[in-house]
Amino acid sequence: RKLMQKALFQEESTLRQIISQIVIPNLMLREVDEERFEDDPHEFMLTDIEGSDSESRRKCSQELLRAMCRQFETETTALCSEHVGSMLTEFNADPLNKWQAKDAAIHLMFGIAIRAESTQGVSQVNDAVNVMEFFTTHIFPELQDFNHTVRPMVKATALKFVSTFRNQFTREQLTALMPLLIKHLTSPSVVVHTYAAFAIEKILTTKDLTTKRTKFGGSDLQPFLEPLFTSLFGIVDNVELNENEYVMKCVMRSCSVADADIIPVTQIVLEKLTSALGRVAKNPRNPQ
Numbered sequence: 001r002k003l004m005q006k007a008l009f010q011e012e013s014t015l016r017q018i019i020s021q022i023v024i025p026n027l028m029l030r031e032v033d034e035e036r037f038e039d040d041p042h043e044f045m046l047t048d049i050e051g052s053d054s055e056s057r058r059k060c061s062q063e064l065l066r067a068m069c070r071q072f073e074t075e076t077t078a079l080c081s082e083h084v085g086s087m088l089t090e091f092n093a094d095p096l097n098k099w100q101a102k103d104a105a106i107h108l109m110f111g112i113a114i115r116a117e118s119t120q121g122v123s124q125v126n127d128a129v130n131v132m133e134f135f136t137t138h139i140f141p142e143l144q145d146f147n148h149t150v151r152p153m154v155k156a157t158a159l160k161f162v163s164t165f166r167n168q169f170t171r172e173q174l175t176a177l178m179p180l181l182i183k184h185l186t187s188p189s190v191v192v193h194t195y196a197a198f199a200i201e202k203i204l205t206t207k208d209l210t211t212k213r214t215k216f217g218g219s220d221l222q223p224f225l226e227p228l229f230t231s232l233f234g235i236v237d238n239v240e241l242n243e244n245e246y247v248m249k250c251v252m253r254s255c256s257v258a259d260a261d262i263i264p265v266t267q268i269v270l271e272k273l274t275s276a277l278g279r280v281a282k283n284p285r286n287p288q
Contacts, residue, residue, distance in 0.1 A: 065111030
């Protein structure tokens, strides 16, 4: 951050090299990432959404981008936007084989769009990045695709986009998103249905940054209770899957937010929870 050090990086050619030769290669998925996504989803999620990924390639690359934006925001944003555009063009030309380019483009957006973030979500975004336009054009269509065999890793990243930028969505947008998130709870991919549950749970705790009131409350959730609990317990009841703490958090958060609206399904919910607890007590596979 010293001025002398800043001068070493202020040339556009230097910034361009850092982005193209360091940042982007480390945002691209590797074969080992794809294998972990399928074979060890718990480990994949630990390094992706748990916050324990400070040493991961992607996390370090995004932190580097944020540091560059603090010093050279206009230049860094412009250069990265070029790369985002070219990667999305590459994807659109061959979605079947170039889906990794879209995944990297979304992660590049994470790096330049977020100015301030906490456990409560993103509180400040880069004014030069139109997050909602990017969502409408590139994330929403991905979430509308319910073919679970197509680009599951991109779908997981799209779901992470929703949970990351939950503060930036309006109540109306969250209402439109909820049925899509519930649909992705039925994905056979552990990472995808877990990220869907994670996003729903986070949305239910989101507060308006100005009024500090809950943005999506019980009355908003009520129309979705039946498909939501059906899908969540579809995961919980699947004996082939390990216990999933994110899904259980979503169940409990949904019960809390629904409040009195849960009364019609209280017996079913209690029976399902009791059955799950008994199964876990006999053979615990996930201490969490």
